[in-house]
Amino acid sequence: MRFKYDELSSAPLLINSIYEGGSKRNPAADDPLTKLFKVEGYIKSVGNRGGFRKSNKEIDGKSTSEIGYVVIFTTGKEVEWPDTFYEETGTFIYYGDNRVPGDYLKTKQNGNMLLKDIFEKAYSSPESRKDIPPIFVFKSTGVGFNVEFLGVAVPGIKGKALSDVLELTTGGEGTNQFQNYKAHFTMINIGPEGVSREWLAELKGKNISTNHYAPKEWNNFIENGPERLTPLDSKNKKTIDNTYDVTLPSEKQYLRKVRLTQGKFRENLLNNSPVCKVCGMNMPQLLIASHIKPWRYCNDYERIDSHNGLLLCPTHDAAFDGGYISFDDEGNMVISHLVSSLNSELLRLNIDNKIELDPMQLEYMKWHRDEVFKKK
Structure with a gap:
């Protein structure tokens, strides 16, 4: 029900x-x-x-x-x-x-x-x-x-x-x-x-x-x-x-219906720059269209808004989606204290990592820092 x-x-x-x-x-x-x-x-x-x-x-x-x-x-x-x-x-x-x-x-x-x-x-x-x-x-x-x-x-x-x-x-x-x-x-x-x-x-x-x-x-x-x-x-x-x-309709049916739109979301990100924003990996078949503001918290418009997306390799998508990394308004990487120095090195994460963010992405990224990023 x-x-x-x-x-x-x-x-x-x-x-x-x-x-x-x-x-x-x-x-x-x-x-x-x-x-x-x-x-x-x-x-x-x-x-x-x-x-x-x-x-x-x-x-x-x-x-x-x-x-x-x-x-x-x-x-x-x-x-x-x-x-x-x-x-x-x-x-x-x-x-x-x-x-x-x-x-x-x-x-x-x-x-x-x-x-x-x-x-x-x-x-x-x-x-x-x-x-x-x-x-x-x-x-x-x-x-x-x-x-x-x-x-x-x-x-x-x-x-x-x-x-x-x-x-x-x-x-x-x-x-x-x-x-x-x-x-x-x-x-x-x-x-x-x-x-x-x-x-x-x-x-x-x-x-x-x-x-x-x-x-x-x-x-x-x-x-x-x-x-x-x-x-x-x-x-x-x-x-x-x-x-x-x-x-x-069940929630699963609704999910399937809405996710049919995600192909266009990924396509728009690939057309913009088909590389991982963090490490530069350029195999399109492995790149993930990651939502900045997580999909489950978005309305239908935000789920297909390409400004709410980053192309990331599987490793950096997992780190970003899990809240272990985020980015400030200048695009500088922010790393959670839960990631050890050894793992930061293995994942190729450092505070000198910087990505380009357009003005339309800043509000989404602020949401990610406030609600997803692991501060403690």
């Missing part, structure tokens, strides 16, 4: 449904999750930035220190955070919010601290599990700001010990090495009715002794922990999908 942006404040959370972003061309204003999780009768929603977003309980219009629920947003494309949903087993792997050297528990959003807390409680008593906030998982569809609801995640997996489901991993290289959590969740079977707005309101309340509107499987988790969970598997998902008579 598909919900338009102006419908989100009253929309239920249904598995596999798509929730459309706004059209103001502003990431903060167009974020669908902020509007979707604005619960009637309460002041605060969830944040509009980052992948780990918390919504605190409220009393008399004021936020408390208790977390009502958590929203996880993932693109599934982060190199350091390769979040993955395994539909065949109903399990979801989510990486914590640290990727800098130092104490992995001291992060800006305290995401790793929350992961440690909820996983320990999941493997404790029913009384402890009552303090675990539900986690609603969404993934970018690749079209504008649209997101897909993947389901409700609970910490832990049936038959697995705590040490197996909350692992400490190491990433980065050299002085940039960091530690982070790799957390294993179960996506529970919430049924075709999904998550009601009444449950969201219940979760936002300060003194709730029951989860009257909670899915049955959530209450099962609170009572019994991970050992008796019924995960959302592919068979469950097909049942849910078939429950609704949806005549709108």
